[in-house]
Amino acid sequence: ITTSADAEFTFLASQAGSTFECQLDGGGFGDCVSPHLLTGLEAGAHVLEVRAVDPAENVDPSPAAYTWHIDGPPVVEITNDPGEEIESTSVTFEFVSSDEGSTFECWLDGAVVPCTSPYTWSGLSLGEHIFAVRATDPAGHLGAYEDHEFTVIPGTPPQTSLTAGPPSGTVSRGATFEFASSEEGSTFECSLDDAAFAPCESPVAYTGLSFGDHTFEVRAIDAAGHADPTPADHGWTVLGAGELDTTISFGPPAETIEEEAAIAFSANAGDAILECSLDGGAFEACTSPAEYSGLLAGEHVVRVRALDGQGNAESTPAEHRWTVVGPPVTRFISAPQALTGDTNARFEFAANQAGSTYTCSLNGAEMAPCTSPVEFTDIGGGTHTFEVEATNSFGLVEEDPVLHEWTVDASLETTPPQTEITLAPPARTGSPDATFEFTGSDNVTGALELDFECSLNGAAYESCSSPRQLQDLAPGDYTMRVRAVDEAGNVDGSPATHAWTVEDVTAPETSIDSGPEDPTQETSGTF
Numbered sequence: 001i002t003t004s005a006d007a008e009f010t011f012l013a014s015q016a017g018s019t020f021e022c023q024l025d026g027g028g029f030g031d032c033v034s035p036h037l038l039t040g041l042e043a044g045a046h047v048l049e050v051r052a053v054d055p056a057e058n059v060d061p062s063p064a065a066y067t068w069h070i071d072g073p074p075v076v077e078i079t080n081d082p083g084e085e086i087e088s089t090s091v092t093f094e095f096v097s098s099d100e101g102s103t104f105e106c107w108l109d110g111a112v113v114p115c116t117s118p119y120t121w122s123g124l125s126l127g128e129h130i131f132a133v134r135a136t137d138p139a140g141h142l143g144a145y146e147d148h149e150f151t152v153i154p155g156t157p158p159q160t161s162l163t164a165g166p167p168s169g170t171v172s173r174g175a176t177f178e179f180a181s182s183e184e185g186s187t188f189e190c191s192l193d194d195a196a197f198a199p200c201e202s203p204v205a206y207t208g209l210s211f212g213d214h215t216f217e218v219r220a221i222d223a224a225g226h227a228d229p230t231p232a233d234h235g236w237t238v239l240g241a242g243e244l245d246t247t248i249s250f251g252p253p254a255e256t257i258e259e260e261a262a263i264a265f266s267a268n269a270g271d272a273i274l275e276c277s278l279d280g281g282a283f284e285a286c287t288s289p290a291e292y293s294g295l296l297a298g299e300h301v302v303r304v305r306a307l308d309g310q311g312n313a314e315s316t317p318a319e320h321r322w323t324v325v326g327p328p329v330t331r332f333i334s335a336p337q338a339l340t341g342d343t344n345a346r347f348e349f350a351a352n353q354a355g356s357t358y359t360c361s362l363n364g365a366e367m368a369p370c371t372s373p374v375e376f377t378d379i380g381g382g383t384h385t386f387e388v389e390a391t392n393s394f395g396l397v398e399e400d401p402v403l404h405e406w407t408v409d410a411s412l413e414t415t416p417p418q419t420e421i422t423l424a425p426p427a428r429t430g431s432p433d434a435t436f437e438f439t440g441s442d443n444v445t446g447a448l449e450l451d452f453e454c455s456l457n458g459a460a461y462e463s464c465s466s467p468r469q470l471q472d473l474a475p476g477d478y479t480m481r482v483r484a485v486d487e488a489g490n491v492d493g494s495p496a497t498h499a500w501t502v503e504d505v506t507a508p509e510t511s512i513d514s515g516p517e518d519p520t521q522e523t524s525g526t527f
Contacts, residue, residue, distance in 0.1 A: 013052035043072025099137035167270025181220035241312035251320035297326025430505035440484030
Protein backbone atom coordinates (compact mmCIF):
# COMPACT_ATOMS: atom_id res chain seq x y z
CA ILE A 1 0.00 0.00 0.00
CA THR A 2 1.33 3.42 -0.96
CA THR A 3 0.13 6.96 -1.42
CA SER A 4 2.52 7.59 -4.34
CA ALA A 5 1.17 7.83 -7.88
CA ASP A 6 4.59 6.75 -9.26
CA ALA A 7 6.27 3.33 -9.19
CA GLU A 8 9.68 2.01 -10.35
CA PHE A 9 10.47 -1.68 -11.04
CA THR A 10 13.69 -3.56 -11.82
CA PHE A 11 13.80 -7.11 -13.14
CA LEU A 12 16.12 -9.69 -14.70
CA ALA A 13 15.95 -12.96 -16.66
CA SER A 14 17.55 -16.35 -16.06
CA GLN A 15 19.14 -16.31 -19.57
CA ALA A 16 21.62 -13.70 -20.70
CA GLY A 17 20.65 -11.60 -23.69
CA SER A 18 16.91 -11.82 -22.96
CA THR A 19 14.58 -8.91 -23.64
CA PHE A 20 11.41 -8.05 -21.69
CA GLU A 21 7.68 -7.33 -22.18
CA CYS A 22 5.53 -5.59 -19.56
CA GLN A 23 1.74 -5.40 -18.98
CA LEU A 24 0.01 -3.02 -16.53
CA ASP A 25 -3.45 -3.89 -15.18
CA GLY A 26 -4.15 -6.36 -18.01
CA GLY A 27 -3.73 -3.72 -20.72
CA GLY A 28 -1.58 -5.87 -23.01
CA PHE A 29 2.16 -6.72 -23.16
CA GLY A 30 4.63 -4.32 -24.72
CA ASP A 31 8.42 -3.98 -24.91
CA CYS A 32 10.11 -2.64 -21.75
CA VAL A 33 13.51 -2.45 -20.06
CA SER A 34 14.71 -2.54 -16.47
CA PRO A 35 14.37 -0.26 -14.62
CA HIS A 36 10.73 0.40 -15.63
CA LEU A 37 9.11 3.66 -14.38
CA LEU A 38 5.33 4.26 -14.09
CA THR A 39 3.99 7.75 -13.30
CA GLY A 40 0.64 9.46 -12.70
CA LEU A 41 -1.17 6.31 -11.61
CA GLU A 42 -4.73 6.54 -10.30
CA ALA A 43 -5.68 5.54 -6.77
CA GLY A 44 -6.68 1.90 -6.41
CA ALA A 45 -5.25 -1.56 -7.01
CA HIS A 46 -2.63 -2.19 -9.75
CA VAL A 47 -0.81 -5.24 -11.15
CA LEU A 48 2.44 -5.22 -13.20
CA GLU A 49 3.39 -8.38 -15.14
CA VAL A 50 6.85 -8.89 -16.76
CA ARG A 51 7.91 -11.73 -19.05
CA ALA A 52 11.32 -12.48 -20.60
CA VAL A 53 11.96 -13.37 -24.25
CA ASP A 54 15.25 -15.26 -24.85
CA PRO A 55 17.43 -14.80 -27.99
CA ALA A 56 15.57 -17.75 -29.58
CA GLU A 57 12.31 -15.82 -29.02
CA ASN A 58 11.05 -18.23 -26.39
CA VAL A 59 8.60 -16.42 -24.10
CA ASP A 60 8.40 -17.03 -20.33
CA PRO A 61 4.95 -18.75 -19.99
CA SER A 62 4.61 -17.62 -16.37
CA PRO A 63 5.31 -13.88 -16.19
CA ALA A 64 6.51 -12.36 -12.91
CA ALA A 65 3.73 -10.29 -11.30
CA TYR A 66 3.59 -7.63 -8.61
CA THR A 67 0.40 -6.18 -7.03
CA TRP A 68 0.16 -2.93 -5.04
CA HIS A 69 -2.48 -0.41 -3.99
CA ILE A 70 -2.38 3.39 -4.24
CA ASP A 71 -4.41 4.80 -1.40
CA GLY A 72 -6.27 8.08 -2.24
CA PRO A 73 -9.13 10.04 -0.67
CA PRO A 74 -12.58 8.31 -0.91
CA VAL A 75 -15.08 9.41 -3.55
CA VAL A 76 -18.79 9.71 -2.69
CA GLU A 77 -21.63 9.00 -5.16
CA ILE A 78 -25.25 10.08 -4.46
CA THR A 79 -27.26 7.11 -5.73
CA ASN A 80 -30.77 8.42 -5.02
CA ASP A 81 -32.01 12.03 -4.83
CA PRO A 82 -35.46 13.71 -4.90
CA GLY A 83 -34.94 15.59 -8.17
CA GLU A 84 -34.66 19.29 -8.81
CA GLU A 85 -38.18 20.34 -7.69
CA ILE A 86 -40.26 18.74 -4.95
CA GLU A 87 -43.52 19.54 -3.23
CA SER A 88 -42.73 17.62 -0.05
CA THR A 89 -41.07 19.16 2.99
CA SER A 90 -39.21 15.91 3.59
CA VAL A 91 -36.55 14.34 1.31
CA THR A 92 -34.36 11.24 1.44
CA PHE A 93 -30.88 10.78 -0.03
CA GLU A 94 -28.90 7.58 -0.57
CA PHE A 95 -25.11 7.52 -1.14
CA VAL A 96 -22.03 5.24 -1.20
CA SER A 97 -18.22 5.62 -0.82
CA SER A 98 -15.53 4.27 -3.10
CA ASP A 99 -13.74 2.90 0.01
CA GLU A 100 -15.48 0.25 2.06
CA GLY A 101 -15.77 1.12 5.76
CA SER A 102 -15.90 4.87 5.21
CA THR A 103 -17.85 7.21 7.51
CA PHE A 104 -19.91 10.16 6.22
CA GLU A 105 -20.80 13.73 7.10
CA CYS A 106 -23.64 15.67 5.48
CA TRP A 107 -23.82 19.39 4.72
CA LEU A 108 -27.40 20.75 4.95
CA ASP A 109 -27.74 24.40 3.90
CA GLY A 110 -24.44 25.16 5.74
CA ALA A 111 -24.87 22.85 8.75
CA VAL A 112 -22.57 19.82 8.98
CA VAL A 113 -23.83 16.67 10.73
CA PRO A 114 -22.63 13.05 10.87
CA CYS A 115 -24.88 10.87 8.71
CA THR A 116 -25.45 7.43 7.22
CA SER A 117 -27.21 6.27 4.04
CA PRO A 118 -30.14 6.57 3.60
CA TYR A 119 -30.50 10.04 5.19
CA THR A 120 -33.85 11.84 5.53
CA TRP A 121 -34.02 15.62 5.77
CA SER A 122 -37.34 16.89 7.16
CA GLY A 123 -38.98 20.22 7.95
CA LEU A 124 -37.82 21.92 4.78
CA SER A 125 -39.08 25.39 3.97
CA LEU A 126 -40.19 26.56 0.53
CA GLY A 127 -37.29 27.62 -1.68
CA GLU A 128 -33.82 26.44 -2.70
CA HIS A 129 -31.74 23.97 -0.68
CA ILE A 130 -28.31 22.32 -0.97
CA PHE A 131 -27.41 18.86 0.30
CA ALA A 132 -23.78 17.66 0.22
CA VAL A 133 -22.00 14.59 1.59
CA ARG A 134 -18.35 13.50 1.91
CA ALA A 135 -16.56 10.40 3.23
CA THR A 136 -13.56 9.61 5.42
CA ASP A 137 -11.88 6.24 4.69
CA PRO A 138 -10.47 3.91 7.39
CA ALA A 139 -6.99 5.39 6.83
CA GLY A 140 -8.30 8.85 7.72
CA HIS A 141 -8.28 10.29 4.21
CA LEU A 142 -11.04 12.89 3.81
CA GLY A 143 -12.76 13.02 0.43
CA ALA A 144 -14.41 15.90 -1.39
CA TYR A 145 -18.09 16.87 -1.09
CA GLU A 146 -20.66 15.59 -3.60
CA ASP A 147 -23.70 17.88 -3.63
CA HIS A 148 -27.27 18.13 -4.94
CA GLU A 149 -29.35 21.31 -5.27
CA PHE A 150 -33.15 21.25 -5.25
CA THR A 151 -36.14 23.52 -4.69
CA VAL A 152 -39.21 22.95 -2.51
CA ILE A 153 -42.24 24.38 -4.33
CA PRO A 154 -45.76 24.99 -2.98
CA GLY A 155 -47.79 21.82 -2.49
CA THR A 156 -50.55 20.62 -4.86
CA PRO A 157 -53.93 19.08 -3.97
CA PRO A 158 -53.81 15.44 -2.97
CA GLN A 159 -54.51 12.65 -5.45
CA THR A 160 -57.24 10.15 -4.59
CA SER A 161 -57.06 6.48 -5.58
CA LEU A 162 -59.61 3.67 -5.34
CA THR A 163 -58.05 0.45 -4.08
CA ALA A 164 -61.15 -1.79 -3.96
CA GLY A 165 -64.68 -1.78 -5.34
CA PRO A 166 -67.29 -4.03 -7.00
CA PRO A 167 -66.71 -5.46 -10.50
CA SER A 168 -68.11 -3.50 -13.43
CA GLY A 169 -70.98 -6.00 -13.55
CA THR A 170 -72.27 -7.62 -10.37
CA VAL A 171 -75.24 -9.59 -9.07
CA SER A 172 -74.79 -8.12 -5.58
CA ARG A 173 -77.07 -5.29 -4.44
CA GLY A 174 -74.38 -4.17 -2.01
CA ALA A 175 -71.04 -2.50 -2.69
CA THR A 176 -67.92 -1.77 -0.61
CA PHE A 177 -65.18 0.69 -1.58
CA GLU A 178 -61.66 1.22 -0.23
CA PHE A 179 -59.58 4.28 -1.11
CA ALA A 180 -56.42 6.23 -0.23
CA SER A 181 -54.79 9.67 -0.62
CA SER A 182 -51.36 10.69 -1.83
CA GLU A 183 -51.06 12.93 1.25
CA GLU A 184 -50.90 11.51 4.76
CA GLY A 185 -53.46 12.92 7.14
CA SER A 186 -56.05 13.55 4.41
CA THR A 187 -59.78 13.24 5.01
CA PHE A 188 -62.35 12.06 2.41
CA GLU A 189 -65.74 12.92 0.93
CA CYS A 190 -67.92 10.45 -1.02
CA SER A 191 -70.83 10.66 -3.46
CA LEU A 192 -73.14 7.86 -4.68
CA ASP A 193 -75.07 8.28 -7.93
CA ASP A 194 -74.30 12.04 -8.24
CA ALA A 195 -75.53 12.88 -4.73
CA ALA A 196 -73.80 15.71 -2.83
CA PHE A 197 -70.33 14.88 -1.46
CA ALA A 198 -70.40 13.95 2.24
CA PRO A 199 -67.63 12.99 4.73
CA CYS A 200 -66.68 9.28 4.62
CA GLU A 201 -63.95 6.88 5.65
CA SER A 202 -62.37 3.91 3.95
CA PRO A 203 -63.93 1.40 3.65
CA VAL A 204 -67.45 2.67 2.91
CA ALA A 205 -70.34 0.23 2.21
CA TYR A 206 -73.74 0.57 0.53
CA THR A 207 -76.66 -1.89 0.60
CA GLY A 208 -80.05 -2.31 -1.05
CA LEU A 209 -78.92 -0.91 -4.39
CA SER A 210 -81.42 -1.02 -7.25
CA PHE A 211 -80.83 -2.98 -10.45
CA GLY A 212 -79.12 -0.90 -13.09
CA ASP A 213 -76.16 1.49 -13.39
CA HIS A 214 -74.46 3.20 -10.44
CA THR A 215 -71.57 5.64 -9.94
CA PHE A 216 -69.34 6.19 -6.91
CA GLU A 217 -66.95 9.17 -6.44
CA VAL A 218 -64.46 9.93 -3.65
CA ARG A 219 -62.10 12.86 -3.14
CA ALA A 220 -59.29 13.46 -0.66
CA ILE A 221 -58.81 16.72 1.27
CA ASP A 222 -55.32 17.44 2.68
CA ALA A 223 -54.45 19.06 6.00
CA ALA A 224 -54.33 22.48 4.32
CA GLY A 225 -57.90 22.05 3.05
CA HIS A 226 -57.01 21.43 -0.57
CA ALA A 227 -59.57 19.05 -2.18
CA ASP A 228 -58.68 16.74 -5.04
CA PRO A 229 -60.23 18.47 -8.11
CA THR A 230 -60.42 15.13 -9.96
CA PRO A 231 -62.16 12.67 -7.62
CA ALA A 232 -61.57 8.99 -8.17
CA ASP A 233 -64.71 7.37 -9.58
CA HIS A 234 -66.08 3.92 -10.37
CA GLY A 235 -69.08 2.91 -12.44
CA TRP A 236 -70.79 -0.49 -12.20
CA THR A 237 -74.07 -2.25 -12.97
CA VAL A 238 -76.24 -4.38 -10.69
CA LEU A 239 -77.53 -7.15 -12.97
CA GLY A 240 -80.59 -9.36 -12.74
CA ALA A 241 -80.96 -12.74 -14.45
CA GLY A 242 -82.34 -11.08 -17.61
CA GLU A 243 -79.19 -9.00 -18.07
CA LEU A 244 -76.65 -11.75 -17.33
CA ASP A 245 -74.50 -12.79 -20.26
CA THR A 246 -71.81 -15.46 -20.28
CA THR A 247 -69.03 -15.60 -22.86
CA ILE A 248 -66.78 -18.55 -23.71
CA SER A 249 -63.35 -17.24 -24.65
CA PHE A 250 -61.48 -20.49 -25.25
CA GLY A 251 -62.25 -24.10 -26.05
CA PRO A 252 -61.08 -27.05 -28.17
CA PRO A 253 -60.88 -26.60 -31.95
CA ALA A 254 -63.83 -27.76 -34.05
CA GLU A 255 -62.08 -31.11 -34.58
CA THR A 256 -59.50 -32.70 -32.31
CA ILE A 257 -58.21 -36.12 -31.34
CA GLU A 258 -57.66 -35.04 -27.74
CA GLU A 259 -59.82 -36.75 -25.13
CA GLU A 260 -59.29 -33.83 -22.74
CA ALA A 261 -60.82 -30.36 -23.02
CA ALA A 262 -60.48 -27.03 -21.20
CA ILE A 263 -63.16 -24.36 -21.54
CA ALA A 264 -62.44 -20.77 -20.44
CA PHE A 265 -65.36 -18.41 -19.81
CA SER A 266 -66.55 -15.32 -17.96
CA ALA A 267 -69.77 -13.48 -17.25
CA ASN A 268 -70.61 -9.80 -17.42
CA ALA A 269 -71.16 -10.03 -13.65
CA GLY A 270 -67.77 -10.69 -12.12
CA ASP A 271 -69.19 -12.16 -8.92
CA ALA A 272 -71.92 -14.30 -10.51
CA ILE A 273 -72.04 -18.01 -9.73
CA LEU A 274 -71.34 -19.99 -12.92
CA GLU A 275 -72.69 -23.42 -13.86
CA CYS A 276 -71.58 -25.79 -16.63
CA SER A 277 -73.27 -28.63 -18.50
CA LEU A 278 -71.48 -31.23 -20.63
CA ASP A 279 -73.37 -32.94 -23.47
CA GLY A 280 -76.81 -32.11 -22.14
CA GLY A 281 -76.06 -33.22 -18.58
CA ALA A 282 -77.22 -31.39 -15.47
CA PHE A 283 -75.77 -27.93 -14.80
CA GLU A 284 -73.21 -27.93 -11.99
CA ALA A 285 -71.19 -25.15 -10.35
CA CYS A 286 -67.90 -24.59 -12.18
CA THR A 287 -64.96 -22.21 -12.42
CA SER A 288 -62.94 -21.14 -15.45
CA PRO A 289 -61.32 -23.03 -17.00
CA ALA A 290 -63.60 -26.06 -16.74
CA GLU A 291 -61.64 -29.21 -17.55
CA TYR A 292 -62.97 -32.51 -18.89
CA SER A 293 -61.21 -35.82 -19.60
CA GLY A 294 -61.99 -39.24 -20.98
CA LEU A 295 -64.18 -37.83 -23.75
CA LEU A 296 -65.40 -40.36 -26.29
CA ALA A 297 -65.14 -39.89 -30.03
CA GLY A 298 -68.06 -37.88 -31.39
CA GLU A 299 -69.70 -34.49 -30.97
CA HIS A 300 -69.60 -32.66 -27.63
CA VAL A 301 -71.07 -29.43 -26.32
CA VAL A 302 -70.41 -27.46 -23.13
CA ARG A 303 -72.95 -24.88 -21.99
CA VAL A 304 -72.17 -22.24 -19.36
CA ARG A 305 -74.66 -19.99 -17.59
CA ALA A 306 -74.55 -17.37 -14.82
CA LEU A 307 -76.85 -17.09 -11.80
CA ASP A 308 -78.01 -13.86 -10.19
CA GLY A 309 -78.05 -13.17 -6.47
CA GLN A 310 -81.37 -15.03 -6.07
CA GLY A 311 -80.18 -18.11 -7.96
CA ASN A 312 -82.02 -17.28 -11.19
CA ALA A 313 -80.15 -18.42 -14.32
CA GLU A 314 -79.62 -16.51 -17.54
CA SER A 315 -81.94 -17.72 -20.29
CA THR A 316 -79.34 -18.16 -23.07
CA PRO A 317 -76.26 -20.03 -21.82
CA ALA A 318 -73.08 -19.70 -23.83
CA GLU A 319 -72.06 -22.89 -25.60
CA HIS A 320 -69.03 -24.37 -27.33
CA ARG A 321 -69.26 -27.33 -29.71
CA TRP A 322 -66.49 -29.57 -31.00
CA THR A 323 -65.89 -33.09 -32.21
CA VAL A 324 -63.46 -35.62 -30.79
CA VAL A 325 -62.27 -37.45 -33.88
CA GLY A 326 -61.74 -41.20 -33.56
CA PRO A 327 -60.27 -43.61 -36.10
CA PRO A 328 -61.99 -43.49 -39.50
CA VAL A 329 -64.37 -46.19 -40.77
CA THR A 330 -64.39 -47.24 -44.42
CA ARG A 331 -67.34 -48.65 -46.39
CA PHE A 332 -67.56 -50.12 -49.86
CA ILE A 333 -69.63 -48.12 -52.35
CA SER A 334 -69.35 -50.86 -54.97
CA ALA A 335 -67.65 -54.24 -55.15
CA PRO A 336 -67.94 -57.50 -57.09
CA GLN A 337 -70.84 -59.85 -56.38
CA ALA A 338 -70.10 -62.63 -53.93
CA LEU A 339 -70.14 -65.04 -56.88
CA THR A 340 -69.29 -63.84 -60.36
CA GLY A 341 -67.87 -65.07 -63.61
CA ASP A 342 -66.03 -61.80 -64.23
CA THR A 343 -62.25 -62.11 -63.81
CA ASN A 344 -61.99 -58.32 -63.49
CA ALA A 345 -62.84 -56.52 -60.25
CA ARG A 346 -63.54 -52.89 -59.41
CA PHE A 347 -63.86 -51.45 -55.93
CA GLU A 348 -65.13 -48.05 -54.86
CA PHE A 349 -64.86 -47.06 -51.21
CA ALA A 350 -64.95 -44.04 -48.91
CA ALA A 351 -64.22 -43.28 -45.26
CA ASN A 352 -66.54 -41.41 -42.94
CA GLN A 353 -63.92 -38.66 -42.45
CA ALA A 354 -62.98 -36.25 -45.22
CA GLY A 355 -59.31 -36.06 -46.13
CA SER A 356 -58.58 -39.69 -45.23
CA THR A 357 -55.93 -41.65 -47.14
CA TYR A 358 -56.01 -45.38 -47.84
CA THR A 359 -53.91 -48.53 -48.06
CA CYS A 360 -55.16 -51.64 -49.87
CA SER A 361 -54.31 -55.32 -50.15
CA LEU A 362 -55.45 -58.02 -52.59
CA ASN A 363 -55.39 -61.62 -51.39
CA GLY A 364 -53.30 -60.91 -48.28
CA ALA A 365 -50.50 -58.96 -49.97
CA GLU A 366 -48.74 -56.22 -48.04
CA MET A 367 -50.89 -53.11 -47.57
CA ALA A 368 -49.94 -50.37 -50.03
CA PRO A 369 -51.22 -46.80 -50.67
CA CYS A 370 -54.26 -46.65 -52.93
CA THR A 371 -57.13 -44.40 -54.00
CA SER A 372 -60.72 -45.14 -54.91
CA PRO A 373 -61.61 -46.70 -57.32
CA VAL A 374 -59.22 -49.66 -57.42
CA GLU A 375 -59.41 -52.02 -60.39
CA PHE A 376 -57.93 -55.47 -61.02
CA THR A 377 -57.91 -57.48 -64.26
CA ASP A 378 -57.51 -61.20 -64.99
CA ILE A 379 -57.37 -62.20 -61.35
CA GLY A 380 -58.37 -65.80 -62.16
CA GLY A 381 -60.94 -68.14 -60.73
CA GLY A 382 -61.37 -68.99 -57.07
CA THR A 383 -61.99 -67.10 -53.87
CA HIS A 384 -60.40 -63.66 -53.44
CA THR A 385 -60.17 -61.07 -50.69
CA PHE A 386 -59.70 -57.33 -50.89
CA GLU A 387 -58.90 -55.16 -47.83
CA VAL A 388 -58.79 -51.38 -47.47
CA GLU A 389 -57.78 -49.36 -44.42
CA ALA A 390 -58.15 -45.59 -43.91
CA THR A 391 -55.91 -43.10 -42.09
CA ASN A 392 -57.47 -39.74 -41.22
CA SER A 393 -55.88 -36.28 -41.36
CA PHE A 394 -54.85 -36.59 -37.69
CA GLY A 395 -52.88 -39.76 -38.39
CA LEU A 396 -55.38 -42.09 -36.72
CA VAL A 397 -55.58 -45.47 -38.44
CA GLU A 398 -58.80 -47.44 -38.88
CA GLU A 399 -59.06 -50.05 -36.13
CA ASP A 400 -59.63 -52.97 -38.54
CA PRO A 401 -59.42 -52.96 -42.34
CA VAL A 402 -62.73 -53.42 -44.15
CA LEU A 403 -62.77 -56.75 -46.04
CA HIS A 404 -64.61 -57.97 -49.13
CA GLU A 405 -64.55 -61.63 -50.18
CA TRP A 406 -65.86 -62.96 -53.49
CA THR A 407 -65.58 -65.99 -55.75
CA VAL A 408 -64.82 -65.97 -59.46
CA ASP A 409 -66.41 -68.90 -61.41
CA ALA A 410 -65.40 -68.65 -65.08
CA SER A 411 -68.31 -70.87 -66.10
CA LEU A 412 -70.71 -68.11 -65.14
CA GLU A 413 -69.26 -65.95 -67.89
CA THR A 414 -71.20 -67.87 -70.62
CA THR A 415 -74.15 -69.32 -68.71
CA PRO A 416 -77.31 -67.33 -69.57
CA PRO A 417 -79.77 -66.47 -66.79
CA GLN A 418 -83.38 -67.65 -66.58
CA THR A 419 -86.47 -65.48 -66.23
CA GLU A 420 -89.79 -66.11 -64.46
CA ILE A 421 -92.99 -64.01 -64.45
CA THR A 422 -94.43 -64.22 -60.93
CA LEU A 423 -97.44 -61.91 -61.31
CA ALA A 424 -99.58 -61.23 -64.46
CA PRO A 425 -103.18 -60.37 -65.43
CA PRO A 426 -105.66 -63.22 -65.99
CA ALA A 427 -105.97 -64.70 -69.49
CA ARG A 428 -109.17 -62.69 -70.10
CA THR A 429 -109.89 -59.42 -68.34
CA GLY A 430 -112.01 -56.37 -68.75
CA SER A 431 -109.36 -54.13 -67.14
CA PRO A 432 -107.33 -51.86 -69.46
CA ASP A 433 -104.47 -51.93 -66.91
CA ALA A 434 -101.96 -54.71 -66.28
CA THR A 435 -99.19 -55.28 -63.72
CA PHE A 436 -96.31 -57.74 -64.14
CA GLU A 437 -93.78 -58.88 -61.55
CA PHE A 438 -90.81 -61.00 -62.53
CA THR A 439 -87.49 -62.35 -61.29
CA GLY A 440 -84.46 -64.17 -62.65
CA SER A 441 -81.57 -66.43 -61.65
CA ASP A 442 -78.07 -67.11 -62.91
CA ASN A 443 -78.69 -70.87 -63.11
CA VAL A 444 -76.02 -71.39 -60.44
CA THR A 445 -76.82 -69.65 -57.17
CA GLY A 446 -79.07 -66.75 -58.06
CA ALA A 447 -76.49 -64.43 -56.48
CA LEU A 448 -75.61 -62.38 -59.53
CA GLU A 449 -77.24 -59.02 -60.06
CA LEU A 450 -79.51 -59.12 -63.13
CA ASP A 451 -81.05 -56.56 -65.44
CA PHE A 452 -84.32 -57.14 -67.33
CA GLU A 453 -85.70 -56.30 -70.77
CA CYS A 454 -89.38 -56.32 -71.77
CA SER A 455 -91.23 -56.58 -75.12
CA LEU A 456 -94.97 -56.07 -75.67
CA ASN A 457 -96.60 -57.65 -78.71
CA GLY A 458 -93.29 -58.29 -80.47
CA ALA A 459 -91.90 -54.74 -80.12
CA ALA A 460 -88.17 -54.24 -79.60
CA TYR A 461 -86.89 -55.20 -76.16
CA GLU A 462 -86.28 -52.27 -73.80
CA SER A 463 -84.93 -52.03 -70.25
CA CYS A 464 -87.54 -52.60 -67.57
CA SER A 465 -87.83 -53.40 -63.88
CA SER A 466 -90.24 -55.30 -61.68
CA PRO A 467 -93.04 -54.40 -61.21
CA ARG A 468 -93.89 -53.42 -64.79
CA GLN A 469 -97.21 -51.57 -65.18
CA LEU A 470 -99.27 -51.02 -68.34
CA GLN A 471 -102.25 -48.67 -68.45
CA ASP A 472 -105.16 -47.73 -70.75
CA LEU A 473 -104.84 -50.78 -73.03
CA ALA A 474 -107.37 -50.98 -75.82
CA PRO A 475 -109.49 -54.14 -76.12
CA GLY A 476 -107.56 -56.89 -77.87
CA ASP A 477 -104.93 -59.62 -77.51
CA TYR A 478 -101.55 -58.93 -75.86
CA THR A 479 -98.32 -60.82 -75.23
CA MET A 480 -95.63 -59.74 -72.72
CA ARG A 481 -92.12 -61.17 -72.98
CA VAL A 482 -89.46 -60.63 -70.24
CA ARG A 483 -85.84 -61.73 -70.40
CA ALA A 484 -82.98 -61.42 -67.84
CA VAL A 485 -79.51 -60.12 -68.67
CA ASP A 486 -76.60 -60.97 -66.32
CA GLU A 487 -73.50 -58.87 -65.55
CA ALA A 488 -71.54 -60.71 -68.23
CA GLY A 489 -74.10 -59.63 -70.82
CA ASN A 490 -75.62 -63.11 -71.23
CA VAL A 491 -79.30 -62.89 -72.27
CA ASP A 492 -81.99 -65.43 -71.39
CA GLY A 493 -82.64 -67.15 -74.75
CA SER A 494 -86.12 -68.29 -73.69
CA PRO A 495 -87.85 -65.20 -72.33
CA ALA A 496 -90.73 -65.68 -69.91
CA THR A 497 -93.99 -65.07 -71.82
CA HIS A 498 -97.57 -64.26 -70.81
CA ALA A 499 -100.57 -63.75 -73.19
CA TRP A 500 -103.92 -62.22 -72.23
CA THR A 501 -106.95 -60.57 -73.74
CA VAL A 502 -108.48 -57.26 -72.81
CA GLU A 503 -112.24 -57.61 -73.48
CA ASP A 504 -114.67 -54.92 -74.60
CA VAL A 505 -116.92 -54.31 -71.61
CA THR A 506 -118.90 -51.29 -72.94
CA ALA A 507 -122.13 -50.85 -70.78
CA PRO A 508 -125.57 -51.39 -72.62
CA GLU A 509 -127.92 -48.41 -73.20
CA THR A 510 -131.59 -48.49 -71.99
CA SER A 511 -134.64 -46.66 -73.61
CA ILE A 512 -138.46 -46.50 -72.99
CA ASP A 513 -140.45 -47.75 -76.00
CA SER A 514 -144.00 -46.73 -74.85
CA GLY A 515 -145.95 -45.15 -72.01
CA PRO A 516 -149.04 -43.07 -71.19
CA GLU A 517 -149.77 -40.37 -73.78
CA ASP A 518 -150.50 -37.69 -71.18
CA PRO A 519 -149.22 -38.30 -67.70
CA THR A 520 -151.38 -35.49 -66.38
CA GLN A 521 -154.60 -37.32 -67.49
CA GLU A 522 -153.81 -40.94 -66.68
CA THR A 523 -153.37 -42.36 -63.25
CA SER A 524 -151.79 -45.60 -64.45
CA GLY A 525 -149.78 -46.88 -67.39
CA THR A 526 -147.99 -49.88 -68.88
CA PHE A 527 -144.31 -49.86 -69.68
